[in-house]
Amino acid sequence: MHYIGLDVGTSGCKASVTDKNGAAIRYAQREYSTISPQKGYIEIDAGTVYGAVKEVLAEVAGPDITALAVSSFGEAMIFVDRDGEVMAPSIYYSDARGDAESKTMSSLIDIGRLMDITGLTPNPMYSASKLMWIKKNQPELIENAEAIFFYVDYVTWKLTGERAVDYSLASRTMLLDVYKKEWSDEVAEALGLRTDKFSETEMAGAVVGKILPEAARELGLPPDVKVVLGGHDQVFCALGGGAVKQGDSVNTMGSSESLSLVINKDDANPLMGKYRYCVEPYLFDDSYLTLSFNASAGTAIKWYRDCYNAGRADEAKARGMSIYELMDSECPSSPTDILFLPYIAGGGSPYMDVQAGGTFIGLRLGDTRAKIYKSVLEGICYEINLNMELLSECGLSLSRIACAGGGAISDVLMQIKADVIGREVSVLKNWETGTIGLALLCAKAMGEVDDLAAAAVKLSEIKKTFYPDAERAAYYAGKMAVYKNIYPMIASLLSIEYGF
8 A cells, every 4th residue: 555645835745655664655746836916915826736736646646546645834725616616815824914903812802711722822824813804805705705725625625525624724723622623613703703614623534535536537546545634734744753742843844944842731831822832733632732933944045045046056066966055065164143033934933923024133244155144044043942942931841853854954954953952953864754744644544554653653763963062052052142132122123012
C-alpha cells in the first residue's frame, strides 16, 4: 500500500507518495502566488490552488495508491454557491481586513470566556474576524453561499463529494469549542455569526469517502482510493516530526516559520492568551498543540534574494549551486551588529500585528550584501528565540528543538539558530514532515499502522545536530536583550496597542 500526502500551502502545493514507513517513492510540487489587489489586502484564488492540486496529484498518481490525505494553511475561507462555483478569492490570514472587527470583540464577549471556549484571543488573522468584516462589507457572499469551506475540506469535497472538517482546522476560525470539539453557538451568536454553512467537524484520520469516478479518471488514480480527513498543516508537520507527547516540538521553516509544541489540556493558562498562543486540538486523547510563528521567515529570505541577488541565478548555476547556497557561501562567519526585525509579511506571535513591517537597525556605509544577508538570518532566529522565551514564561517547556522544512537544509541558518538560542538544534532526516505525517495518518486509517504515535517517533530520525558556540552565543544573548525592545518601541512611536 502506498499513500499520498498532499500539502496545500500559501506559495504552492506538494504531494509525496510514501509507504507506511515514510519511504519516499514519488514527489511533485507546483508554485502559485497570493494576490494583493490593494494595500493591506492579501488574497489567494481557490481555482488556481485546485488547478495546482490536480497537477501534482496527476503527476504522482499510480495504480499503487490506496489512500490520500490533505493538509493546508488555516483561516482562509472559500465561499461556494449552489452550483458549486467559487464566489470570490479567499482572504489570507495576514490580510488587514478584520482588524477593526477583532478590536470590537471584547465588547461582545468576555475575552477570558472566549479563550476558555476557543483556546484563542481576538486577532484579525482568525476566520471569525474576516467573517465579521465580510458580513459588514460584502454580505451577499454569506447570504448567497451554499457552503463555506476551508482549503482541506474544499479539496476533499472536490475529490469525494463529501464534506467534513477536522478539529484543528476548524479551531482556526475562533468559532470552535476546542474541548467539546463542536461549533460553539455561544461564541457565534455573541459575534453575530453563524456556523451552519461550515462542514461538520470530525476527528482527523476518519475516512471521508471514496474518490469520485470522474476525479479518479482525470487524475489517473485507482477508482477505489480512499480520502482520509486531514487538517491544519502544523498538526501534520508535528506528527511527521515525531512530536507526540507533552514537551515535544517541531520547528518547521518554510515561507513562514512555526514552532508546534505538544501540550496537555491542563497546560492552558491566561498567560498564553496574553502572548497570543493558541490551544489547538491535536491527534491524541487530551493532547493539544500551541503554535508560535513568524509570518516572514522564508519570505524574508526570498525578499532579500530578489532585492539583493537579482540576476545571480546563472552565476550560482555556473558554480554548481542554488542561489541560496551561493548566498550561504558568502555569509560572514562572525555575528553582525545589525538588528533586523523580520516582519516583511507582517508580525506573527506574540504581537500578531498584520500591518507591521520589517526594520533594519544599525546599517552603515561599509556593510556588504553578505553581511546584510546574515543579519536577515539572525533576525529570523531572534524572533523564534523570543517566542521560546515567552513559552517558557507561560510554563511550557521544550524537550528538544527539531527542525524541518526547506529552511532546515541550510547549515548556515541552523548554526546561527543554535548560537542565538544557546541550545543544540537538530535537523530531522525526513524534512518533509507534513506529507509524511499525512501518509502515517492514511496508513493508520487503512489498518497498516496500529500505533500512530509509535510510528511517528520511529520516523523522526535525527540527521544532524548543531551545537552553540559559547562565544557567539554570549554575543547573541546581549543582542537579544536589545532585539526584544525593537517592536515595542516602534509600536509606541506609531501608537499601536498590542496588549502587553
